[in-house]
Amino acid sequence: MEAVKLIENNQAEKGIQLLGDYLSKANDDEKYTIAELYRQWGHLQDARLILEDLLKRYPDESDLKTSLADIFIELEEDEPAITLLNEIEKDDTAYIQALIQLADLYQAQGLFEVSEQKLLTAKQLAPGEVVIDFALGELYFSIGEYLKAITYYEKVKSKRDEVARISIDDRLGESYAAAGEYEKSLTYFTEDGNENADKLFKYGITAYQTDRNDIAIKAWEHVIEIDESYHTAYYQLAMVYEKEGLLEDAYKTAKKGLEMDEYNKELFFLTGSIAHQLGQDDESEKFIREAIALDPDYKEAILFLIELFKKNEAHINITDLITEVQKLGAEDPLYDWELARAFNEIESFDNALKSYRDAYTSLNQDSDFLKEFGYFLTEDGKIKEAIPVFESYVRLQPLDEEVESYLARLKQTYELGE
Numbered sequence: 205m206e207a208v209k210l211i212e213n214n215q216a217e218k219g220i221q222l223l224g225d226y227l228s229k230a231n232d233d234e235k236y237t238i239a240e241l242y243r244q245w246g247h248l249q250d251a252r253l254i255l256e257d258l259l260k261r262y263p264d265e266s267d268l269k270t271s272l273a274d275i276f277i278e279l280e281e282d283e284p285a286i287t288l289l290n291e292i293e294k295d296d297t298a299y300i301q302a303l304i305q306l307a308d309l310y311q312a313q314g315l316f317e318v319s320e321q322k323l324l325t326a327k328q329l330a331p332g333e334v335v336i337d338f339a340l341g342e343l344y345f346s347i348g349e350y351l352k353a354i355t356y357y358e359k360v361k362s363k364r365d366e367v368a369r370i371s372i373d374d375r376l377g378e379s380y381a382a383a384g385e386y387e388k389s390l391t392y393f394t395e396d397g398n399e400n401a402d403k404l405f406k407y408g409i410t411a412y413q414t415d416r417n418d419i420a421i422k423a424w425e426h427v428i429e430i431d432e433s434y435h436t437a438y439y440q441l442a443m444v445y446e447k448e449g450l451l452e453d454a455y456k457t458a459k460k461g462l463e464m465d466e467y468n469k470e471l472f473f474l475t476g477s478i479a480h481q482l483g484q485d486d487e488s489e490k491f492i493r494e495a496i497a498l499d500p501d502y503k504e505a506i507l508f509l510i511e512l513f514k515k516n517e518a519h520i521n522i523t524d525l526i527t528e529v530q531k532l533g534a535e536d537p538l539y540d541w542e543l544a545r546a547f548n549e550i551e552s553f554d555n556a557l558k559s560y561r562d563a564y565t566s567l568n569q570d571s572d573f574l575k576e577f578g579y580f581l582t583e584d585g586k587i588k589e590a591i592p593v594f595e596s597y598v599r600l601q602p603l604d605e606e607v608e609s610y611l612a613r614l615k616q617t618y619e620l621g622e
Contacts, residue, residue: 207241220247232258240271248275266298273305282309300326304339316347334360338367345375350383374403377410386414401431408440417444435465439474446478454478469498473505485512496525500532510542522546523555537566541573544580553584564593571600575607587618 207219207226223238230238235254242251255272262268269288276285286309292302303326310319320343326336341356357379361372377392393407408423424441427434438461445454458475465471476491489512495505506529513521526543544559560577567573574597581590594611598604 216245220245224250227254232261236268236271243271243275243278248279251275252279266292266296266302270298270301270305273302277305277309282313285309300330300333300336303329304336307339307343311343311346316343319343334363334367338372341375345379348382350379354379354383371403374406378406381410381413386410390414390416390419399430401427401434401437404430405434405437405440408437412440412444417448420444421448433464435461435468435471437461438464439468439471442471442474442478446474446481451478451482455482467498469495469502469505472498473502473508476505477508480512485516488512496529500529501534501536503536503538506534507538507542519546519549523550523552537563541567548580556580557584557586568596569600571597574600578607582614587614591615591618 207222209219223241227235227238235258239251239254239258242248242254252272252275255268255275259265259268259272269292273285273288276282276288286306289302289306289309292299296302303322307319307322307326310316310322320340323336323340323343326333327340330336337356337359341353341360344350344353344356354376357372357376360367361376365372373392377389380386380389380392389410390407393403393410404423404427408420408427411417411419411423421441421444424437424444427437428441438457442454442458442461445451445457455475455478458471458478461471462468462475472491472495476488476495479485479491480488489509492505492509492512496502496509499505506525509525510522513519513525523543523546526539526546530539540559540563544556544563547553547556547559557580560580563573564577574593578590578593578597581587581593591611591614594607594614598608598611601607
């Protein structure tokens with residue numbers, strides 16, 4: 205008790221030293237108590253040594269085995285924990301606890317069927333034990349079998365609202381949502397008087413999935429009121445504002461979110477997209493460039509910015525952008541295609557040809573690309589190279605009589621030229 209008082213008064217070293225000094229004269233019951241205190245205070249190896257010594261003298265004591273197994277689990281030494289727990293006999297009072305511990309271990313190892321078997325065995329032996337129902341619910345929830353999870357969470361809910369600090373209402377709400385039963389899911393979340401930001405955020409997600417954007421907006425607005433730094437709420441709120449046509453609110457929220465999370469590429473992209481809708485193309489470009497700076501191969505952002513440059517006929521900006529991201533390792537045949545188009549617009553035909561050829565390696569089954577590339581080659585005087593490109597196109601689009609006729613004339617021209 206004196207050691208406990210020292211620990212509680214922030215004199216941890218003195219408390220631990222006192223226990224260590226007392227250990228040599230402690231009886232076995234006191235040693236077990238000391239081991240439990242060590243474990244509570246995070247001195248796992250000290251607790252382990254005491255329990256291993258006690259287990260040598262009391263090899264049939266199941267409480268020692270379960271306590272020592274818990275320590276092995278915390279030390280991430282699963283195999284000795286499994287060995288100890290499997291030694292506990294069926295007629296032992298600790299057998300059900302051992303089954304639950306084993307189920308947790310096997311679940312952590314990805315052996316879900318073995319974990320399920322252990323828990324169902326425990327369920328047969330203690331059908332009314334709420335901890336087993338909760339464990340089964342958690343197992344099924346973790347592997348995506350939400351309807352089974354709901355069955356067991358409902359059993360728990362009839363007896364308790366919370367287990368291990370986990371809200372059963374939250375689990376039921378998430379399970380019903382994951383199972384596609386959004387309306388039922390919504391009944392397990394409540395906004396009124398709720399000051400739990402995580403729960404409110406999930407509530408908003410569920411409302412959004414049920415097309416109740418009005419509820420989602422209120423929920424996420426309240427999340428931000430409770431916790432201004434809850435950065436994921438800003439993206440969701442700005443997105444739903446945008447869907448509702450509230451572009452000014454969306455833009456303001458997105459920009460505020462970036463103050464909370466300056467490394468969120470999706471939020472930068474969303475902010476840039478909203479700015480474009482508001483006619484603020486300079487601002488849009490700035491935010492989209494920030495998104496690309498965070499991820500040089502952010503395809504959606506790169507293609508968005510290319511379209512923005514096209515709209516403003518800033519073709520040189522397209523060549524600069526794609527050249528830059530390609531130097532940073534971004535690879536996509538669409539980049540080569542867009543680069544070819546931009547070079548063609550600024551009449552840099554040699555560079556355009558090189559980019560078209562680079563894109564052709566991957567896009568030789570894309571009919572739109574083949575058609576465009578074929579016409580470019582023809583205009584560039586490379587009829588011999590254009591003919592097989594158009595032939596590939598016609599094989600993909602045999603009903604395009606216009607191109608088929610053009611190809612026939614092209615072949616005739618080439619033959620006459622020879």
